[in-house]
Amino acid sequence: MNRPKVLAKERYLELYRKLVMIRRLEEKIDELFRQGVIKGAVHLSIGQEAVAVGVSEALDKKDLIIATHRGHGHCLMKGADLKSMMAELCGKATGLCKGKGGSMHIIDVKRGMLGAVGIVGSGMPMATGVGLAIKMQRTGQVCVCLFGDSASHGGMFHESLNVASLWKLPVVFICENNLYGLTVSMKKASAVKDIAIRAKAYAVPGVVVDGMDVLEVQRAVQRAVKRARDGLGPSLLECKTYRFMGHSRGDPAYGPYRTREEWESWKQRDPLLVLMNKGGLTSKEVEGIDREVSREIEEAVRFAEESPEPDLSSALEDIYA
Amino acid sequence: MRAITYAEALREALAEEMRRDERVFVFGEDVELGYAFTVCKGLIDEFGPERVRDTPICEQTIVGIAVGSSMIGMRPVPEIEFCDLLTLCMDQICNEAAKLRYMSGGQVCFPLVVRSPAGKWGSFGAQHSQTLDAWFMHVPGLKVAVPATPYDAKGLLKSAIRDDNPVLFIERKLLYQIPGPVPEGEYLVPLGQAKIHREGKDATVVAIGRMVSLALNASETLEKEGIKATILDPRTLVPLDRESILASVRETHRVVIVEEGCKTGGVGGEIAAVVSEEALDDLDAPIRRVAALDTPVPFNAALEDFVLPSEERIIQAVRDVVSF
Numbered sequence: 001m002n003r004p005k006v007l008a009k010e011r012y013l014e015l016y017r018k019l020v021m022i023r024r025l026e027e028k029i030d031e032l033f034r035q036g037v038i039k040g041a042v043h044l045s046i047g048q049e050a051v052a053v054g055v056s057e058a059l060d061k062k063d064l065i066i067a068t069h070r071g072h073g074h075c076l077m078k079g080a081d082l083k084s085m086m087a088e089l090c091g092k093a094t095g096l097c098k099g100k101g102g103s104m105h106i107i108d109v110k111r112g113m114l115g116a117v118g119i120v121g122s123g124m125p126m127a128t129g130v131g132l133a134i135k136m137q138r139t140g141q142v143c144v145c146l147f148g149d150s151a152s153h154g155g156m157f158h159e160s161l162n163v164a165s166l167w168k169l170p171v172v173f174i175c176e177n178n179l180y181g182l183t184v185s186m187k188k189a190s191a192v193k194d195i196a197i198r199a200k201a202y203a204v205p206g207v208v209v210d211g212m213d214v215l216e217v218q219r220a221v222q223r224a225v226k227r228a229r230d231g232l233g234p235s236l237l238e239c240k241t242y243r244f245m246g247h248s249r250g251d252p253a254y255g256p257y258r259t260r261e262e263w264e265s266w267k268q269r270d271p272l273l274v275l276m277n278k279g280g281l282t283s284k285e286v287e288g289i290d291r292e293v294s295r296e297i298e299e300a301v302r303f304a305e306e307s308p309e310p311d312l313s314s315a316l317e318d319i320y321a
Numbered sequence: 322m323r324a325i326t327y328a329e330a331l332r333e334a335l336a337e338e339m340r341r342d343e344r345v346f347v348f349g350e351d352v353e354l355g356y357a358f359t360v361c362k363g364l365i366d367e368f369g370p371e372r373v374r375d376t377p378i379c380e381q382t383i384v385g386i387a388v389g390s391s392m393i394g395m396r397p398v399p400e401i402e403f404c405d406l407l408t409l410c411m412d413q414i415c416n417e418a419a420k421l422r423y424m425s426g427g428q429v430c431f432p433l434v435v436r437s438p439a440g441k442w443g444s445f446g447a448q449h450s451q452t453l454d455a456w457f458m459h460v461p462g463l464k465v466a467v468p469a470t471p472y473d474a475k476g477l478l479k480s481a482i483r484d485d486n487p488v489l490f491i492e493r494k495l496l497y498q499i500p501g502p503v504p505e506g507e508y509l510v511p512l513g514q515a516k517i518h519r520e521g522k523d524a525t526v527v528a529i530g531r532m533v534s535l536a537l538n539a540s541e542t543l544e545k546e547g548i549k550a551t552i553l554d555p556r557t558l559v560p561l562d563r564e565s566i567l568a569s570v571r572e573t574h575r576v577v578i579v580e581e582g583c584k585t586g587g588v589g590g591e592i593a594a595v596v597s598e599e600a601l602d603d604l605d606a607p608i609r610r611v612a613a614l615d616t617p618v619p620f621n622a623a624l625e626d627f628v629l630p631s632e633e634r635i636i637q638a639v640r641d642v643v644s645f
Contacts, residue, residue, distance in 0.1 A: 098426030125385020
């Protein structure tokens, strides 16, 4: 019963392509950031790719997501154009947001990516509102709200889960628990070990998911999406995952606040490795994909580099509708 | 013309807009019964519980719901029972509603109206009597409306609901039960257009919200002394009708600005700066501001009256600028 179906090799390769696309994109972002090409702050999700891919695989095109400041992967997986994304990260006029959003605030409304929200937890009340609008408009969509473990300690988490459950809104709340809020360990920040158990307080399903396994994420999200579409209300999924890089900028991957041993133990469960093992993929089999992805990313970088800076007058545009 | 109260005028605006546009809906604490100030009372009978919806007490999520739902095509009009509670919603108002259009390069807009009453209610103490208009003036991306009469309340609210931007619609508690002339049938008061309540050549009194009626009373006393003042209400603080204010100042050469919020960092400071930047040569006297003293609003009625602006202070300020 309920045994996962055996997937065709093509399916594994397709998923691998998506995971590696986020991985290589973010490695490139890191490189460009260190070179000073990308300014400000960047929050990389290297290590957490399985969540972005698993979520998007469980959604229809018309569904909506609200992501976090660590949202490159979510934006890309929702279908954003790689070149426009890269241009946005570089602050260029051709960027998705005309160079006014940047890494932390990347938005592609047409693709259903309603925003990478730069304030921790703020996407949750908004997603609740999106859920209410979906319900009132009877469009059959679902809104996925991604947030980190630290957002779940704040008030907006509790208010939003309560209201979304009360009104049976089609929202799926997905916590990407990467164990750290800035440099503060979950152990120091949370009174409970599993955030998913907080769901009980709001009478919604709370599920702990292996956030390193894209197929597990996809399956859990599919169940939650079905529940939402059936009018049964929200779910809370907690994807246990890990960021292999620091919080932001050039923070070290390990050092003062987490040990190399811990980091290495999670590295064993790299989402790319997990998928390759599950699908029996060999390095040779994925070589072609790696090359193709790298080429696409280089093209996007070139596009961004050759794109013009925004006209100064655009600073005064888009304030009011 | 018939007279209805400010609260009734607001309710008519909501009902008319809900009838003409099914995307408009109201929600918040106590809206089904129409507490605390009766504006939403009875709307549920016509529009039902989907469009007139009680929420738990969770102000930041109430505004967050407005942000999210307006983002995908609804036109929400949440009510926050006291404007003091907007402090809990600042993130959703200032960081989300006001910023996401800009940050997305214009991909999205937020046609939401947050209604909330400000100002004196009478011994409601420092957490239920504040006037925070100035805070929201400071955030590009928001519009701010402050109606002073039932006529303006209805016409401005209808315009605010049809506007594609987030509007803070800041009402006044002591005005809710005051009647005034409101025509039958539909009309709009555009955002960004001041209203001159009476004209006089000796001074311009720019008054906001409940201060308009105080200024009008003051002007009657002043007229007996031979001083004729223009009483001008900007009606919206963002966009601010600078032209009307400046045109009036260029005629009267003297200006007094009256607001119910604290003086420091207040609306009056901004308007005074506009006048001094644009019309300094036209001024024959220093600009005067009449505002609440820089204290929390006290509970004791006599202390409360002492702290808040009064007719007497307005009269004195106008006398000062005229005799300068």
